[in-house]
Amino acid sequence: MPDDPRAVVAEFLAALERLDVEAALALVADDVVYQNVPLRPARGRAAVGRTLRQMLRFCSGFEARTHHLAADGAVVLTERTDVLRRGSWEAEFWVCGTFEVHGGRITLWRDYFDWTTFLAAGVRGAGRAALARLGRRGPAAR
DSSP states (O other): OOOSHHHHHHHHHHHHHTTOHHHHHTTEEEEEEEEEETSOOEESHHHHHHHHHHHHHHOSEEEEEEEEEEEETTEEEEEEEEEEEETTEEEEEEEEEEEEEETTEEEEEEEEOOHHHHHHHHHHHHHHHHHHHHHHHOGGGO
C-alpha cells in the first residue's frame, strides 16, 4: 500500500475506474467520511462501501480524468472530469475533490460539483444515446 498521500488518492481513483470497490475500500480508514456536497456524508468504511455499490448498480463504467492533483501534507486536492457510463449513455462533469490521507489510508473524501452541470451532462448523454440508437436502425427502419 502506498504511503504518499498523492499515490494513495491516485490508486483509489484507479480502483474506482476498474469498478473494484474492494480495492478502493482497502485504501480507506475504518472511520472514513465520504460526502458529495451538499448531500449527507457516508460515515465509516461499511457506509462508503454501500454507497459505492449502490452507484455501481446504475453505472457500467467510470472514468476519473485527473487534470490537477496537488498535496499539502495529508491533504490532497483533485480537479478532474468524472465520466459515468451505462451502456451507450455517458455523462461527463467537472469535480473538485478533497481527500485527507493518514497512515496510507483515506480518512476524508469530499467531492464538490455543480448539480446543474451534472444534470445537463446526463441529459446530453441521453440525447447522444438516443441518436446512436436511431443511427443503428438505419434509414430504412425510420
